[in-house]
Amino acid sequence: MSQFLISRRSALALMGGAAALTFNRLPAHAAGQLKVLNWQGYGTDEKWALELFKQKTGLEVVHDYFTSEQEMLTKVRTSPGIYDVVLMNNIYVMEAAGEGLIQPIDTSKITNFADLTPSLRDSPRFVKDGKHYAISWVWGLTSFAYNTKKISGQPDSIEALWDPSHAGKVGWRDDALESIQMAALATGQDMNAPADMDKVKAKLQALKSQIKTFWSSEDEWNKYMAAGDYDIAVYWSGSAARSKKAMKLPVEFVVPKEGAIGWFDGLTIAANAPNPDGAAQFIDFMVSPEFYVRWDNEVGAPASANAKANAQLPEDALNRKVLGDPEVVKRVQWMAPVSEEQRQKNQEIWDEVKTGFAQ
Amino acid sequence: MNAAQHRTIAIVGLTAPAYLWLALTVLLPLCAMLYFSFLTFSPMGGHESEFTLKHYASFFEKRIYWYNAWRSIELAMYVTTLCLVVGYPAALGLAKYVKGRWREAIFLLIILPFWSNALVRTFSWTMVLREPLNLLFTYPAIIIGLVHAYLPYAILTCYISLQAIDDALIEAARSLGATQAQAFRRVTLPLSMPGVLAAIFLIFVPVIGSFMEPRILGGKDAIMLGPIIEGQFNAAFNWPLGAALSFTMLTIVLLIILAASPLLRRQLART
Numbered sequence: 066m067s068q069f070l071i072s073r074r075s076a077l078a079l080m081g082g083a084a085a086l087t088f089n090r091l092p093a094h095a096a097g098q099l100k101v102l103n104w105q106g107y108g109t110d111e112k113w114a115l116e117l118f119k120q121k122t123g124l125e126v127v128h129d130y131f132t133s134e135q136e137m138l139t140k141v142r143t144s145p146g147i148y149d150v151v152l153m154n155n156i157y158v159m160e161a162a163g164e165g166l167i168q169p170i171d172t173s174k175i176t177n178f179a180d181l182t183p184s185l186r187d188s189p190r191f192v193k194d195g196k197h198y199a200i201s202w203v204w205g206l207t208s209f210a211y212n213t214k215k216i217s218g219q220p221d222s223i224e225a226l227w228d229p230s231h232a233g234k235v236g237w238r239d240d241a242l243e244s245i246q247m248a249a250l251a252t253g254q255d256m257n258a259p260a261d262m263d264k265v266k267a268k269l270q271a272l273k274s275q276i277k278t279f280w281s282s283e284d285e286w287n288k289y290m291a292a293g294d295y296d297i298a299v300y301w302s303g304s305a306a307r308s309k310k311a312m313k314l315p316v317e318f319v320v321p322k323e324g325a326i327g328w329f330d331g332l333t334i335a336a337n338a339p340n341p342d343g344a345a346q347f348i349d350f351m352v353s354p355e356f357y358v359r360w361d362n363e364v365g366a367p368a369s370a371n372a373k374a375n376a377q378l379p380e381d382a383l384n385r386k387v388l389g390d391p392e393v394v395k396r397v398q399w400m401a402p403v404s405e406e407q408r409q410k411n412q413e414i415w416d417e418v419k420t421g422f423a424q
Numbered sequence: 425m426n427a428a429q430h431r432t433i434a435i436v437g438l439t440a441p442a443y444l445w446l447a448l449t450v451l452l453p454l455c456a457m458l459y460f461s462f463l464t465f466s467p468m469g470g471h472e473s474e475f476t477l478k479h480y481a482s483f484f485e486k487r488i489y490w491y492n493a494w495r496s497i498e499l500a501m502y503v504t505t506l507c508l509v510v511g512y513p514a515a516l517g518l519a520k521y522v523k524g525r526w527r528e529a530i531f532l533l534i535i536l537p538f539w540s541n542a543l544v545r546t547f548s549w550t551m552v553l554r555e556p557l558n559l560l561f562t563y564p565a566i567i568i569g570l571v572h573a574y575l576p577y578a579i580l581t582c583y584i585s586l587q588a589i590d591d592a593l594i595e596a597a598r599s600l601g602a603t604q605a606q607a608f609r610r611v612t613l614p615l616s617m618p619g620v621l622a623a624i625f626l627i628f629v630p631v632i633g634s635f636m637e638p639r640i641l642g643g644k645d646a647i648m649l650g651p652i653i654e655g656q657f658n659a660a661f662n663w664p665l666g667a668a669l670s671f672t673m674l675t676i677v678l679l680i681i682l683a684a685s686p687l688l689r690r691q692l693a694r695t
Contacts, residue, residue: 135661239639241659278561278643292554294561405465405661412660416488416652422644423495 098125099343102140102335103152105130106283106307108203108360109351118350124343132282133240141166146337149344153199155190155329156402162198167333169196174345177352180373185329190402199331200348205302205367206388206397207243207326210316215296223251223321225297232274236289236298239279241415242403243326244269247299250323250398257401262414269418276422287312303367306383310365318383320393327397329370461667479668489652493673496649499638500631503570507627508620510571511578515619516612518579519586534576542573546640553641561643569637574630578623585619586612621687629677633670649673 103109105128115126129147131137134154141151141161153161161167172178178186178200185191185201192198209226211219216231226235226247237244248268249256259265277294280286283304289295291314300308305318332351334344350356354374360366361378368384369375378385387393403411460466461480463473483489514534518527537545549569553560559568589612597607635650649669656666
């Protein structure tokens with residue numbers, strides 16, 4: 066008898082993580098509600114913005130969050146008919162559209178559509194057969210930021226992360242793809258298809274004495290930076306602007322000479338969205354200068370896909386001064402979609418590197 | 425209706441809700457996961473899936489999996505041992521030396537951590553471990569966090585066993601010339617073994633699967649099988665591999681329990 070009970074318990078424990086993920090329950094949809102799935106603290110959940118949007122449309126926006134893009138896909142796959150608006154990195158949009166998870170968007174309902182930067186707006190990552198499956202929202206860079214009180218003189222090379230003088234003070238994101246791309250940039254390779262994977266792996270293994278601990282959310286990054294765990298850490302441009310402005314951290318974002326990882330995000334409407342019209346209204350509000358300029362000024366944001374919105378920022382804003390500089394944009398390598406096989410290989414390499422860290 | 429029939433109805437009536445609940449919430453999802461573990465791709469990824477055993481083979485072929493499985497078992501041994509070393513004396517004190525209201529108050533203190541969210545508890549540890557202990561992001565930090573989380577299991581199960589021991593037995597041993605240490609070793613300890621074994625199973629098994637505490641407290645030492653399985657579900661979206669790794673680990677744990685069960689039965693027979 067006791068054996069029977071115990072085996073069941075152990076099963077519970079081992080599968081606990083999976084069960085919690087798959088079978089999360091969301092409250093039923095209420096009328097006049099709009100359900101948004103996004104990273105936490107990533108624009109759509111700004112309180113003032115939601116109040117403004119409610120005044121305009123009468124719709125109340127409620128949020129659900131994800132902590133990785135795979136979790137986002139999992140949630141959309143396993144909870145059809147729950148979400149209205151879903152934030153997606155460009156590389157996942159066609160995958161999601163192919164699986165029927167999101168629907169084509171009627172661009173005539175997006176009044177700001179004409180002001181969006183065409184290279185982002187009409188990217189083949191968003192458009193298939195002339196149909197827009199995502200509305201280009203913001204773009205940014207993944208590189209690193211440093212604490213200006215701990216490190217004097219702005220580092221101009223990605224090698225700063227491997228600099229022995231920052232040993233045990235480096236922050237790194239626990240993410241296989243981003244790690245491999247950073248190491249590919251540092252070894253001078255095409256980050257979307259590194260020719261020499263052994264070099265990438267060796268570069269990552271060399272971080273053993275450098276890394277303090279891994280971060281997995283912006284909130285964690287801010288905490289570790291504020292507590293002095295990090296002097297320098299891999300980070301996202303929009304988040305760096307937020308850490309500086311909203312959290313008042315003495316940090317500066319760097320686009321090193323070796324280049325940076327570029328990404329752009331779109332807003333999508335889920336296939337069985339309970340309120341597709343409200344979703345279009347919300348997306349239109351999100352890409353408007355009215356929302357964006359206040360978001361970047363008061364909170365800190367990635368660069369807007371809306372050229373008019375970027376032009377209204379103060380001249381010294383990171384998104385106008387650095388990301389608006391064509392010389393900087395030239396150094397950017399844009400993230401490409403990753404095949405399932407490659408994703409699995411990346412995960413294995415990263416797990417292997419991390420196992421080496423622990424020995 | 426005779427007494428035996430009454431008994432059967434009572435047993436069914438009392439246990440059916442619990443078993444039905446367990447079947448629905450635990451066994452069904454588990455069966456789905458078992459099914460996934462034999463597929464080439466996640467059935468939700470829009471791929472054609474075929475039957476395969478390759479995910480199970482991966483566990484033994486790839487060092488990252490079996491080596492980290494060992495790391496998980498090693499961690500579970502440390503945590504379980506420490507929980508018992510700390511918890512057993514506390515349970516003994518509570519069962520045999522503390523009486524009345526004090527006992528209730530101390531019990532409350534033991535159960536209190538259970539009422540707080542595990543995540544909150546772990547994050548509060550990050551503050552204590554950073555300053556003044558300076559242990560944050562190390563292997564000992566993971567052990568401290570997990571021992572704190574599972575210590576109540578050790579205390580409660582040991583307490584129940586110890587408290588059921590008739591004091592007259594210990595007095596009898598003492599009156600027959602046994603020293604206090606001998607009475608403890610020959611009477612109290614053997615009689616409390618069911619509680620100790622229950623604690624071992626209740627702690628050892630969940631710790632093997634833990635991933636949240638290692639990730640938050642362990643820094644570069646966080647990698648174990650738990651976080652790897654989490655990564656397969658959350659980051660690589662390879663549910664079949666994640667499920668296969670879980671079931672392989674489950675089998676290993678069951679084998680350990682099976683190997684330990686003769687000991688368990690002997691201990692129970694003695695009482």
